[in-house]
Amino acid sequence: MAKVIVVGGVAGGATAASQLRRLNQEIDITIYEKDRDISFANCGLPYHIGGEVDERRKLIAATPESFNEKDVSVFTYHEVVGVNTDKQFVTVKNMTTGEEFNDTYDYLILSPGGRARVVPGLENVEEAFALHNIEDMDRIMEYIDENKIQEAVVVGTGFIGMEMAENLRLRDIGVTVVHRNENIYGHIEADVVAVLHQEMEKHGIDLKLNAEVERYRDGYVYLTNNEKVKAPLVIQGIGLNPNTEFLKDSGIKMTGRGLIPVNEYGQTNVKNVYSLGDVMETRYLHVPEQPANIKLAWPAHRIAYVIANHIHGEYNVKFEGLLGTNIMRFFDYEVGSVGIPQETVRNYEHFVIDHQQNFKAGYMEGASKIKIKIYVAHDGTILRASVISKSGVDKRLDTLAAHIRMGGKAQDLVNVEVAYSPPFSSPKSFLNMVGYKTIEEMKKRGLM
Amino acid sequence: MAKVIVVGGVAGGATAASQLRRLNQEIDITIYEKDRDISFANCGLPYHIGGEVDERRKLIAATPESFNEKDVSVFTYHEVVGVNTDKQFVTVKNMTTGEEFNDTYDYLILSPGGRARVVPGLENVEEAFALHNIEDMDRIMEYIDENKIQEAVVVGTGFIGMEMAENLRLRDIGVTVVHRNENIYGHIEADVVAVLHQEMEKHGIDLKLNAEVERYRDGYVYLTNNEKVKAPLVIQGIGLNPNTEFLKDSGIKMTGRGLIPVNEYGQTNVKNVYSLGDVMETRYLHVPEQPANIKLAWPAHRIAYVIANHIHGEYNVKFEGLLGTNIMRFFDYEVGSVGIPQETVRNYEHFVIDHQQNFKAGYMEGASKIKIKIYVAHDGTILRASVISKSGVDKRLDTLAAHIRMGGKAQDLVNVEVAYSPPFSSPKSFLNMVGYKTIEEMKKRGLM
Incomplete structure (x- = not known):
């Protein structure tokens, strides 16, 4: 019986496992997830903080138990720390006991995702949080409640920064947004999103442009523009680093940024090794010479289906490349x-x-x-x-x-x-x- | 200098005239419109009655005067009553004076539209209105105000019937909707629109199914199911008949229903004669053997552009057929x-x-x-x-x-x-x- 190991149990990995089980009742499937939770709706996290998602449980699509019922083994707090692609085994660290063990595979699906970058100057600051998984969300919500937080600083204006700014305001928390240049939400053209400056003002958000964090002291963020801002809570939203260091000596090809290129079946350069999710590098459909790394849910779900089919032996299901279609709601606007x-x-x-x-x-x-x-x-x-x-x-x-x-x-x-x-x-x-x-x-x- | 005559100055005809003038500053363009107004937003009429269009003037896209400024001649209350395609002239009746005259053309664009069908039993009933143009809208609004109308009967559940039911309710007028069978909004599947029955109830609309109007007497509509309904105002929305009788002996090919088939350039079977709008019969794009008569604004605007280009000598602009895409909002629903x-x-x-x-x-x-x-x-x-x-x-x-x-x-x-x-x-x-x-x-x- 063929054996599949899935590294990472969030959107990409969990969907690939489910799809594969749906196609194939026989194949052996094991998921290793280094964190506490699997298969949750990352995109929904800011909206539970703001209250638009009323119940936390709605964010959890599947649990280790529900996977076990489908005969998929799930190990949380288990980090894959090495891959031997010659002998086809992974080395896994049980993060609770510290113990390491090897596990062999016939097919390996890599969906390790990324981790939130720490803002320089906010290393080891207790008041500073990222929002990358349910654990983060729980910690932030607990922290807000326990400390009766009434103001916060958001660093960065990507998806997480903007959505957290909105959702904190919806909780009536005062928000200061710090952005390093003048172009907020920088993946969209400055003239297109210019109106969002007014939208921030209208909703009581204080926007500090051309400013970076210099240091944190005594409840204040000190900025490079010599301002200081009261910050009992800081949200960091300056992007992700791919969790692919463990693949360094595996022979799996990676880009300089640690991304994993895949072909139209989700295959890496190494036989029987697939990759998807935030670490995947594919191509733009309409400009195929351009590599695409789109850290969004749609591509993860689509290629999960393709990978499941390929492992199951359905070779005519292909992934034709991405268009990078994305959207965000920001108060009254959509962009x-x-x-x-x-x-x-x-x-x-x-x-x-x-x-x-x-x-x-x-x-x-x-x-x-x-x-x-x-x-x-x-x-x-x-x-x-x-x-x-x-x-x-x-x-x-x-x-x-x-x-x-x-x-x-x-x-x-x-x-x-x-x-x-x-x-x-x-x-x-x-x-x-x-x-x-x-x-x-x-x-x-x-x-x- | 080539001379173009346009029959009908609403959406299709007016747009064709504008587009042609934009392309060609030289060509002579004359519009004959049998009614009072040209170039108004028919689709917006119910929403002015309901109040969602606050100002009447916003519904008027162009006037005879604004067309004159672009050197397009417009004659309202002028009905084209005959076409001689051999000698290329139309016979026009000045409806104010009763006088008739001929006018020659090099190109003829037929956009005569349709007229609302009268519900059998409501012939010559003063309280019964259709809503097909601004004159109708003005009359209905005046009538509502003057007679302090508090209830109305709407016959038919097509676009106009449904939109009028909604908009009369938004004015707080009691509405009874009469429909001849059980399938309201019958161009969509009964099981798809079933929820609209509850939506009507929720918004206080009394729905009479399997009922037709038998007669009108003393302020009441008498129905075939033996009910009578108080009806100081009746709106008739049971469809349109094409205004194409005047083409009977013209040699222009028509279907049994009086529609005018056109090719991918908007051309009829007769040289130099084009047709568009509600009377046009074209093809479905994806099922090209199926004739399409879509009485909607999008096709009229698109083919107006194609016809204008063809007359101007741009033969690579084609109309590739329709998909019949349509939508209606009905209170909280979209369908x-x-x-x-x-x-x-x-x-x-x-x-x-x-x-x-x-x-x-x-x-x-x-x-x-x-x-x-x-x-x-x-x-x-x-x-x-x-x-x-x-x-x-x-x-x-x-x-x-x-x-x-x-x-x-x-x-x-x-x-x-x-x-x-x-x-x-x-x-x-x-x-x-x-x-x-x-x-x-x-x-x-x-x-x-």
């Missing part, structure tokens, strides 16, 4: 993007279309602007698009993603047929207008 | 469909997938179900899909439409990459799950 990163776009000849109109019929109560910035290569390939509005951003991003995935170019957007009625859009719809503008621009440039 | 009609689906071998899950992450406050019924041909072609939920229906329909338009099959839905964050969807997203179910079903049936 997101699809396509390659801003920085990468520069490597391709392109033109930019900026467009805005109302997200629904302009004569309807509550209508307001939706804005797009779209980068079009000279053949019409949509390299990237960023969208912001109070409503309807998810719809435009999903539609763009479906269009791009099936080979649609920017000039084809004129034909995107929308479900129109005044509460939803306009008959000359948003993406259609982007298509018309693209055609105009391409004609002007002699590209069509 | 719509994409693809060929229910009745037509029966002509194709297919299987049906019913799927439901939460429209956003299930652990989030306010999450509730989104349901789809999708008809898949044996090669995976998505023949039709209907979707209902309290949120996110427009997103799924638009995404499906983009997917289908670019050639995507039902089994490819597993790869539709969504913008995920808990307020918007799930990582195992709605359309992905439909794709997974499709693959399972196709395997079970030996289709893949």
